[in-house]
Amino acid sequence: MTLLICNTFCLSFLALLATSRASSCRSYCGNITLDYPFSLKYGCGHPGFKDLLFCMNDVLMFHISSGSYRVLDIDYAYQALTLHDPHMSTCDNIALGGRGNGFAVEKWRAPYFNPTPDNVFMLIGCSAESPVFQGFPGQHLPCRNVSGMGCEEYYDCPAWRMVGHKTLGSGYGSAPPECCAVAFESIKAINLSRLQCEGYSSAYSLAPLKVDGAGGWSYGIRVKYSVQGNDEFCRACEATGGACGFETDGVKQLCMCRSFNSTTNCDSENSTSDTMSLSLADALAGFMIYMGMWVMSSQF
Numbered sequence: 001m002t003l004l005i006c007n008t009f010c011l012s013f014l015a016l017l018a019t020s021r022a023s024s025c026r027s028y029c030g031n032i033t034l035d036y037p038f039s040l041k042y043g044c045g046h047p048g049f050k051d052l053l054f055c056m057n058d059v060l061m062f063h064i065s066s067g068s069y070r071v072l073d074i075d076y077a078y079q080a081l082t083l084h085d086p087h088m089s090t091c092d093n094i095a096l097g098g099r100g101n102g103f104a105v106e107k108w109r110a111p112y113f114n115p116t117p118d119n120v121f122m123l124i125g126c127s128a129e130s131p132v133f134q135g136f137p138g139q140h141l142p143c144r145n146v147s148g149m150g151c152e153e154y155y156d157c158p159a160w161r162m163v164g165h166k167t168l169g170s171g172y173g174s175a176p177p178e179c180c181a182v183a184f185e186s187i188k189a190i191n192l193s194r195l196q197c198e199g200y201s202s203a204y205s206l207a208p209l210k211v212d213g214a215g216g217w218s219y220g221i222r223v224k225y226s227v228q229g230n231d232e233f234c235r236a237c238e239a240t241g242g243a244c245g246f247e248t249d250g251v252k253q254l255c256m257c258r259s260f261n262s263t264t265n266c267d268s269e270n271s272t273s274d275t276m277s278l279s280l281a282d283a284l285a286g287f288m289i290y291m292g293m294w295v296m297s298s299q300f
């Protein structure tokens with residue numbers, strides 16, 4: 001009986017230890033869970049994702065060079081983020097004046113973030129001199145439908161009835177179209193001031209396109225993230241009970257183990273500090289195991 005109680009107790013204690021180790025870098029903001037490669041703590045997560053997310057009053061904000069966005073969702077399975085820009089046009093509202101963020105990341109961070117191929121950016125009110133319309137003499141405009149979403153359908157939105165959409169010729173040489181839909185790959189940075197546009201909208205499709213037109217699209221920026229095939233380090237670290245982070249230089253990856261930091265994983269001797277001190281948790285776990293053995297040996 002004593003043995004049973006101790007075993008159950010010891011097991012749950014060890015399980016508790018294991019979970020507390022795995023989650024030492026995990027954090028929450030509102031109902032969004034932040035796990036690798038993201039983190040709210042400097043030193044946790046992947047170095048490509050440092051100084052990126054901030055939690056304010058349970059609202060998770062994503063901060064890049066083009067501005068701040070609200071994070072609506074992090075999809076870890078598909079490795080995608082859904083962002084919201086309050087200055088972005090939607091089906092109900094056209095926001096002009098160039099106040100929208102668009103989407104542009106710092107050069108060093110660019111490899112880690114790319115709007116998904118099925119995300120459409122609709123540039124609104126771009127000047128005829130806009131780079132969007134340059135460099136295509138005699139060719140078609142870069143404007144096109146992306147995943148079945150484009151400006152023709154967007155013009156049917158109630159927002160356009162208020163602004164008054166003038167049907168212009170869409171050919172190059174005449175006035176430029178009021179709205180030009182592009183995929184991110186063709187432009188690489190949605191910078192409204194550089195592109196000389198008054199505003200923009202962004203929509204994405206998760207499921208095969210619905211038939212109910214632009215009113216049924218999801219408005220926001222869907223961004224694919226990636227650690228650039230550099231997942232092995234963290235997988236090995238987590239498999240040995242560590243939490244993935246990086247050194248104070250903000251570059252080198254680090255595996256944070258219970259009582260030491262390692263440049264490889266928690267099973268390796270390669271700790272970054274010379275002292276491998278026993279933590280209180282280690283000492284307690286050892287004591288529990290000792291107690292268990294003592295009870296066992298005294299019973300038989």
Ligand SMILES: *[C@@H]1O[C@H](CO)[C@@H](O)[C@H](O)[C@H]1NC(C)=O
Pocket residue numbers: 065066067104189191192193194
């Ligand atoms: C956008 O373009 C302007 C003008 O070319 C430039 O000054 C600014 O730094 C760019 N913004 C971003 C976020 O790249």
Ligand SMILES: *[C@@H]1O[C@H](CO)[C@@H](O)[C@H](O)[C@H]1NC(C)=O
Pocket residue numbers: 031032072073074
């Ligand atoms: C968070 O809560 C909001 C409503 O408060 C909901 O719309 C959203 O889907 C939730 N997000 C997640 C990731 O559960």
Ligand SMILES: *[C@@H]1O[C@H](CO)[C@@H](O)[C@H](O)[C@H]1NC(C)=O
Pocket residue numbers: 143144145148150152153
């Ligand atoms: C986009 O799709 C709409 C509706 O399917 C079509 O009328 C329009 O010509 C397409 N536009 C472009 C630029 O391909």
Ligand SMILES: *[C@@H]1O[C@H](CO)[C@@H](O)[C@H](O)[C@H]1NC(C)=O
Pocket residue numbers: 043245246247248254256259260261273
């Ligand atoms: C491990 O590294 C993290 C982040 O640099 C640091 O905060 C922590 O104190 C380090 N732990 C040990 C035991 O050195």
Ligand SMILES: *[C@@H]1O[C@H](CO)[C@@H](O)[C@H](O)[C@H]1NC(C)=O
Pocket residue numbers: 264268269270
């Ligand atoms: C420890 O680190 C050194 C260099 O930092 C490396 O050559 C060696 O393979 C590592 N050892 C283990 C067991 O990972």
